[in-house]
Amino acid sequence: MARPTPQSKPKYLVETSALRPALGSPSLKHNQHFSEAVRDGELYTSVYIRMEFIRHWVCYIIRAALYFKQCDNVANALYHLEQDFGRGPKDALSMIQQYLSGCGSLSSDTTAEEIASLALRFLERFDRVFPKSIENSCQCQIGGKSPTVDYNSILHDLYDFHEDFLTPVQDCKINKFLKSRRRAESLTKNESLSELSVVKNLSDLQGRSKWITCTECRRIGDAVIALEQPATHYLVHIDQAFNELCPALGRNHKAIASAVAADPIELKPPPQKEPEKL
Amino acid sequence: MPAPPLFQPPGDVSGDTVATDQLLSSPPTAVLVKNIVHELGSDLQAEAQEVSVDVQPSKLPTRIVVKSEVRTEGAQKLRSATYMATVRRRETSALAHDVAVLAQHARRDDFGVRTFPVTERLKKLLVTLSAAEQEGNTREILRRIRDSIQNGGWEAYRKPEVRNVVASILDDLSKLEEVQPRHVKMASEKIAAMGLDSVAHLFDMSADNGTPNASK
Numbered sequence: 001m002a003r004p005t006p007q008s009k010p011k012y013l014v015e016t017s018a019l020r021p022a023l024g025s026p027s028l029k030h031n032q033h034f035s036e037a038v039r040d041g042e043l044y045t046s047v048y049i050r051m052e053f054i055r056h057w058v059c060y061i062i063r064a065a066l067y068f069k070q071c072d073n074v075a076n077a078l079y080h081l082e083q084d085f086g087r088g089p090k091d092a093l094s095m096i097q098q099y100l101s102g103c104g105s106l107s108s109d110t111t112a113e114e115i116a117s118l119a120l121r122f123l124e125r126f127d128r129v130f131p132k133s134i135e136n137s138c139q140c141q142i143g144g145k146s147p148t149v150d151y152n153s154i155l156h157d158l159y160d161f162h163e164d165f166l167t168p169v170q171d172c173k174i175n176k177f178l179k180s181r182r183r184a185e186s187l188t189k190n191e192s193l194s195e196l197s198v199v200k201n202l203s204d205l206q207g208r209s210k211w212i213t214c215t216e217c218r219r220i221g222d223a224v225i226a227l228e229q230p231a232t233h234y235l236v237h238i239d240q241a242f243n244e245l246c247p248a249l250g251r252n253h254k255a256i257a258s259a260v261a262a263d264p265i266e267l268k269p270p271p272q273k274e275p276e277k278l
Numbered sequence: 279m280p281a282p283p284l285f286q287p288p289g290d291v292s293g294d295t296v297a298t299d300q301l302l303s304s305p306p307t308a309v310l311v312k313n314i315v316h317e318l319g320s321d322l323q324a325e326a327q328e329v330s331v332d333v334q335p336s337k338l339p340t341r342i343v344v345k346s347e348v349r350t351e352g353a354q355k356l357r358s359a360t361y362m363a364t365v366r367r368r369e370t371s372a373l374a375h376d377v378a379v380l381a382q383h384a385r386r387d388d389f390g391v392r393t394f395p396v397t398e399r400l401k402k403l404l405v406t407l408s409a410a411e412q413e414g415n416t417r418e419i420l421r422r423i424r425d426s427i428q429n430g431g432w433e434a435y436r437k438p439e440v441r442n443v444v445a446s447i448l449d450d451l452s453k454l455e456e457v458q459p460r461h462v463k464m465a466s467e468k469i470a471a472m473g474l475d476s477v478a479h480l481f482d483m484s485a486d487n488g489t490p491n492a493s494k
Contacts, residue, residue, distance in 0.1 A: 099477075102428055104401060110408050117421055121477045128470070150459045152414035 010041035010234055013134060015225055016052040017239040018256055023122075023129055026091060026098075029263035037236065037256050044233060045130035048224055051143030053126055054165060055218075060092050061119035062162045069112035069155055074100070077108060116154045120147060137228045139173035142214070168214035174224065175212050178202075183227045190248050196241050198222040226251070308333075308340040315347045362410035363455065369403045370416075371452035377435070377445040384436045393432040400424040415457040419447065419465045422476040426469060440472045 014022050021027070021034035022043070064081055071077035081093060096115060100106065103114050123146065136143070147161040178184040187193055188203045201219040210216060217224065226245040229235050235246055235253040246253035256262075314327050333340050376396045383392040400420055407413040407420075423444055427435065434440050447465045451457060469476065 102425070107408075110405075113408075113414075113417065114421065117418055118477065121422075124466070125475075125477060150415065151418040151462055152412055154414055154418075 011044055011232055012038045012041045012236045012254070013044045013046065013229055013233040014038075014049070014130070015235055015237040015239065015242065016049055016056070016221070018236050019049075019053055019057075019126075020091070021256070021259070021262075022236075023125055025259060026094065027259050027263040030257075030259045033262040034236075034256055037254060041234070042132065043130055044132045044134055045126075046134045046225070046228060047136040047143035048138055048140045048221075048228060049143070050126070050130075050133075051140050052221055054123065054143070054145070057092065058119050058123050059162055059165060061096070061115060061122060062158045064092070064096055065112045065116040065119060065155060066159060066162075068108050068115055071108055073108055074106065074111050077111070112155060116158050117151075119158065120149065123147075134228070134230055134233065138177045138224050141169050141173065166214075170213055172213055172217065174217060177224075178212070178227070184223075186249065187223055187227070187245070193244055193248055196222075196244060198241055198245075308336065310340065310342045312342070312344045313347070314344065357409070359410065359412040362407060362413055365406060366403075366410075366413055366416050366457075367452045367454075369399070369406070370420075370448045373399055373403070374445045374448035374452060377441055377448060380435055380441055381438060384438075389436055390430075390432045393427050393435060397424060397427050400427075413457065415459055415462050416451060418462050419451065419457070422466060422469055423447065425476040426474040431474065434472070434474055440474065443468050443472050444474075 018034065021030045022038075024031055063084075064077075067081055067084075068074065068077040071080065078093070078097070081096075096118070099118055100111060100114065103111075106114065127146075142165060145161075145165060147158055149157040149161075184202055184206055187199050188206060190199075193199045198220055202223050204210075205212060205216055205220065212220075222239060222241050222245065226235070226242065226249055229246070229249070229251050231251065233252070235242055235251060236256060237253060238256055238258050240255070242253055243255055245251075310331055310333065312329050312331065314329065331342065333342065373396065376399060380389075380392060380396070383389055386392065400423060404417055404420055404424070407417055410416075425431070426444075435444070447468060450461070450465075454461065466476075
């Protein structure tokens, strides 16, 4: 494996699963765990990882804002969001609720605008935490996009961005990326990786000669990130799939603990204090 | 003041009970018209008006027509873009002064308490401007300033450079005819340059102490 020279700082490419502690999660311990792991190096992102962040996080918060606008009160909107967020970011709702509790009592219209603003500021935070990016080898066409917004019409502008961003790109260059240098085969022909769901998905797409658009790309995201990782960078991840993907591709990686592992909560209540003797 | 009623003399009083269908089908012997006009004033205060009319008994029905008219021209002018911009300029000028005055309390242990009037004024202005379609960019700037103060962010406001920058942003708002997206961008960059994070309370900033490239 290629290693950085002793004098240079390590370069850490932060994979999607590790973004939350990188951006600051509600768990102090998890954030500290991440900070300690990358303290000695520089943080990098990629256009592809940024795409996953926008699709997974920013678009969900935009959707939440539009729900608030569509519902007649905040409680109603939160109820519908709870039903919808089953596959969404795990702490998105708690972030929204925490933010709203700081704003004070709001109508659903005002709440919609506040959450829309939150979506944009979350993306701005991402861009501040990750000013450096690796080369966009996979040539993802949407990960570099940012909403252009006039706050006088913020919901309309974000709705347009949401629809545009989630419309699959038909002429995706990832197809060429996977074919060139037999990148896809480097994963699908490796028997030690055959049990990984992302490799199975990639094999399935190849087997069907399926043209990959954003829809299919959702199923092979880990593979794209692993194949794009430069030899000069460590991939920082929580997702355990990379414990196998990175070594198979001859790449450095650094696994960090999940929130549950880094900051476990005991269900058992603490022991009761003995009453003081008078 | 209500207009004087139009009144026609009633028919004879007989004291007999008149059946309902006769009441509906018989032409009225008298018509009373009451006009109630309510001018929606600058304070948009609710108002109740009560008018009593004595109707003389008669054999045939007396029709009472009540016309209630709410005149909103005055209030509409007060929700115009021009008016809301005037409110924005006036209030942000006051806010700029409030932020500058924080200098007098910068060394106090309870400095966070002293920022309460500023956040309250910010929140009230956000509510006032909430329906103003042309003040969305203003609201975003105010929102970012509000969030930079809350949840412990007030500590940064002990520094004169922070207060000066925020006061200058508010001062700019007090002079602009129209607040545009580029003003939001400029204000955001100034706020970020001061190390103020408008979403800091959602992310544990203490973990940023060792994180490379992360800005506070």
